[in-house]
Amino acid sequence: MSSSIERSTAGMSSDRRTFLQRMAITGVALGPGAAFLSSCATGGGGDDEEGGGSEPTGDVSEDNPLGMPEDGTVEIYIFDGGFGDAYATDVHQPIFSEKWPDVTIDHNAAVDIAGELQARFVAGDPPDFVNNSGDGQLDGGQLITDGQLHSLEELLDAPSWDDPATPVRDTLIPGTVEMGARDGEMFALNYAFTVFGLWYNKTLLDENGWTVPTTWQQMMDLCAEIKAAGIAPWVYQGVTAPRYMNWPLLTMAAKLAGPEILVPIDNLEEGAWGHEAIRESAAAIRSLKENDYFLKGVEGMEFRDAQGLWARGKAVFCPSGSWLENEEADAIGEDPTFEMAMMPQPLLSEDAVMPIETVRATAGEPYIVPADAKNPRGGMEYMRAMLSVEGARGFTDTVTSLTSVAEANQGVEIQAPGLSSAKDALNAAGDNVINWMYPTWYPTMENPGIDQATGALLRADITVDEWVQQCEKVAADIRKDDSIVKQTREG
Template identity: 80%
Template sequence: MSSSIERTPAAAGTDRRTFLQRVALTGVALGPGGAFLASCATGGDGDDAEDEATEAPTGDVSEENPLGIPTDQPIEVYIFDGGFGDEYATELHQPIFHERWPDIEIDHHAAVDIGAELQARFVAGDPPDFINNSGDGQMDPGQLISDGLLADLTPLFDAPSWDDPNVTVRDTLLPGTIESGTRDGKPYVLNYAFTVFGLWFNQTLMDENGWPVPTTWQEMMDVCADIAATGIAPWVYQGVTAPRYMNWPLLSMATKLAGPEILVAIDNLEPGAWGHEAIKESAAAIRSLRENNYFLPGVEGMEFRDAQGLWARGEAVFCPSGSWLENEEADAIAENPTFQLAMMPEPLLSEDSVMPLETVRATAGEPYVVPADAKNPLGGMEYMRAMLSMEGARGFTERVTSLTSVAGASEGVQIEAPGLASAQAALQAAGDNVINWFYPSWYGTMENPGIDQATGALLRAELTVDQWVEQCEAVATEIREDDSIVKQTREG
């Protein structure tokens, strides 16, 4: 196994002085959360960059040390101090690591704004060995990859797992985990947390009113009529801030109806993909919620937390979101002691749907990376290998109320949070019927503001379904025809 750390081709031939001059003249580009973002690779000329990439210290490869990490070199770790905090690192993952590698010092840092903390170090070619690149200050991973600033994680995924030398790391992960962090056929990002998407509701409220959990769209419309008759809004969505949340049930229902091939066509920017009949039927169903006045009044002008807060306080029943919602609205939910959060998969548009009701969208998230210019990149990957141990993954779920991308890690874990328990049950019921799409992470502007604006207009009934399709197709065409954008592809 090679212990050298591969840089992307974009890293060769760049000039740090040119980059710094550009920064001085124009300012530094901003990442998706406003973080400073290097717009070209560091490392001087191509020869120097290659030398830096291959001179990282290594140790002897053995059964005990499959990555060949240097056992006398420290590891510098940066953890985003946000919703998960950083105690899962200091009190769980790092002790697991130290038990096996007691002589390796971990230099731990917690940061609220990752980009602000690390931008200058990337420019100087002196980044840490391991970064939890998350939060509002997240550095744009696509830009980091195209600039050759992240290490290829193939050695990690091909290595034996922490717990079983006969099973590789990649074989311990849930489907789609590696793909979610892959660009141009190579994995650069470890997405560790695992999010389940669906429709969220107060089970107690449903039970008290005798409202059944709908399994078909017709049942959904019937339940919505009963809910509306009580003066409660049947649905809420994330308002002017993020109408794209309604794309999630739209695409999920369409995929159940026609199969995952429609998502492959969308991700691959195929002409006409947004005009598939299943997508149009799903868009018409979503639009019918507005036509029947089943949205919370005024939601289209609300900020997303305001809209979710009203839902959590009982002014609406169904809310589309991911399994982070339980933590995000914990304070509002706590105001109602009878609130029992539950999640349901999106209903079927037809009983003849290709995929079963239990199908859910789920994806790995919360990104962790190893910089290509790190002093000890193999050490950073070994730290990841410890995180992906069964003990590390189970402990993470117990501590921060989040599933992980390690298959089977939540089995037997006593999950007290009702929402997460419901999401876990939904994921288990789905089995292999787990879907996802990648265009939002591959092409940021395609989702926001592109498709986002079109769906917002659809939800306000300002666009017909055909007009919505036209706008979505126009957004996809713009991305497809822009030669400056590196295109990604996925297999069917």
């Protein structure tokens, strides 16, 4: 266990420490638009070269540790995507307003965050709090470089909403701080906790007496039975996001050879994509197309269309994160008998280094406070309310997603079957939780870079060797681009 995890669990009860360590993550990853350290320029600038700061504008007290003005306005922007914005209007804002009745919340929801706010950042007139998510998210990495984000270190050191004796940082699942940090300083709060896996139609499996596969050979045998029954075994997110299939590909490779094979990929090392375990996993993924195990026409579909057909019983397996249940709630609701569940990715070999229970999981969905905001301390205080146990559990109930607030995930009866199975899978994984960072560090490396290569692989338009060559070229282009700030991690 890393020293950061040890520090963040020091002084806690043994039960809580064990829970936190089991939930520990290593690295950074994307959820549905969860990238934070991006690579495109936004322009503008703040007071500091890297990260903004501000002095308290209200009286600092035990009740108001961040020194927020107690009669001002907090302007917030929520990404109106897979999670919607009801969790803000119905959960977080009432919690905040109950404590601060004289503070006005100026609520705004937007699908295209950059389209709405980029000009305001450039003009030095951003809102106080931004849910920076979605395909049109602002470039978090460039915002840091330009000094346009307020450091959240004071928030981390402030007393938590529920227990003044416990600082905010000690309420978070280990790894959450590192996800939103640069050079050890946090600039983004990644709030949603995502478990990635292979989602399946449990109703169809139960009705047909099919068993959840634990090895790839079992998966292929089951796919043959499913196809014979007139049902498509798999869907993926089509032309929009073939990268969703990178997730099982890399997870199965890491299970086979160990998580250390992911480190050279993140560090842009030459030859990283050519590791034998990655090749073997890519060949397994390609074999789904070779055997006609994908839903017909899926390669040309939009991601919601493909997922919707899966939710309507047209296929059995779908790769995704634990947001899928909420994202496809309407389609799922059309069939009261439909029940979804999550399974870990199968083992490519029974001699795999990591156990079948291994899953990929990470904190995601970034929230930021602009450095040039009129009321940045109001924005941080709003975050403090979000990080209350009530706020986090309300988020889970509303959008069917776990959060990065550790206590809020304990002892909670989750009614949604998909999220419940994801929570069970995470608990079963214990310390066998993996992740990788390159999609967040270098978004264009994944999309359109690796995305295009994997799309061609899934159509069987290219061989595994050609896929490796294309992935290597994408990594080399990033490696050689001096305009991109490079990051590294240790194994």
